[in-house]
Amino acid sequence: MEGKEREAIAKISRGIRGTFLEGELILGGSSGLFGFPTEAPAFTEDLDFLIREDLVIGRGAEIVDSLSRLGYARTPDTPTFTSPGRPGFDLVGYSARDLTDHLSPPGALQVMVFGDLGVIMDMTESVDRDPGRMPALSPAGFCAVKLLTLRVEKGSKDKLQALLVIAERAKEPAFRDALRRILGRFDPDRRTDALADAQAAFLAIRGDPGFRDRGAEGYVAFLGKLEEGYAALSGLLSEPEHG
Numbered sequence: 001m002e003g004k005e006r007e008a009i010a011k012i013s014r015g016i017r018g019t020f021l022e023g024e025l026i027l028g029g030s031s032g033l034f035g036f037p038t039e040a041p042a043f044t045e046d047l048d049f050l051i052r053e054d055l056v057i058g059r060g061a062e063i064v065d066s067l068s069r070l071g072y073a074r075t076p077d078t079p080t081f082t083s084p085g086r087p088g089f090d091l092v093g094y095s096a097r098d099l100t101d102h103l104s105p106p107g108a109l110q111v112m113v114f115g116d117l118g119v120i121m122d123m124t125e126s127v128d129r130d131p132g133r134m135p136a137l138s139p140a141g142f143c144a145v146k147l148l149t150l151r152v153e154k155g156s157k158d159k160l161q162a163l164l165v166i167a168e169r170a171k172e173p174a175f176r177d178a179l180r181r182i183l184g185r186f187d188p189d190r191r192t193d194a195l196a197d198a199q200a201a202f203l204a205i206r207g208d209p210g211f212r213d214r215g216a217e218g219y220v221a222f223l224g225k226l227e228e229g230y231a232a233l234s235g236l237l238s239e240p241e242h243g
Helices: 004-014 027-034 052-071 115-121 139-148 157-169 171-185 188-205 217-238
Strands: 026-028 047-052 080-083 086-094
Touching: 004 027, 004 086, 026 027, 026 217, 027 047, 027 052, 027 080, 027 086, 027 157, 047 080, 052 086, 080 217, 086 115, 115 139, 115 217, 139 171, 157 188, 157 217, 171 217, 188 217
Parallel strands: 047 086
Antiparallel strands: 026 047, 080 086
């Protein structure tokens, strides 16, 4: 399925070029794995785009209309957009002003806004903005979002994805520094909890060859890399903060 997701991302990126949405939709969620080179599979058929809450409030009707012109219909009373034969997507909000989890005000478009996203998206190293491509979470931004996400319905998937990316890039000083700086925006207890949640996900998949957990089953094949990622994350969080 991943070819369809990549094709959809490319078409949406081309479709909003030159409009007020250019640069405002940020590829995130599990589909953030399509935004940078990685061997970690996304195991998702849906896409997520991050968007500023103030843009949703001020131009919600225009957003819905613009996406409609690209062939995507909004599911009533949701931030979900679908199109026959193409992967659907959700819009997820973030705010630089209100760092609580909340719904944006009722209007033509309403999204769920996550406070942690506002903290992470406030840092330039969290997003890659390569010319000619849709902006996407950087590897460090992606890992920070996944490590700090608390979504019961997604089980271990978020943590395992982060560990795989960390394993791939643990020897890159720029990645390590960026991830350390982003996580450093959160208090020590949050970082400790994030490490504990990642450990729990890794131990669960290591201890059960028949692992079943809400779409994360495929990550059993990456057990060695997951162990590398957990060790690297543990070491990174034990390093002194600087810069």
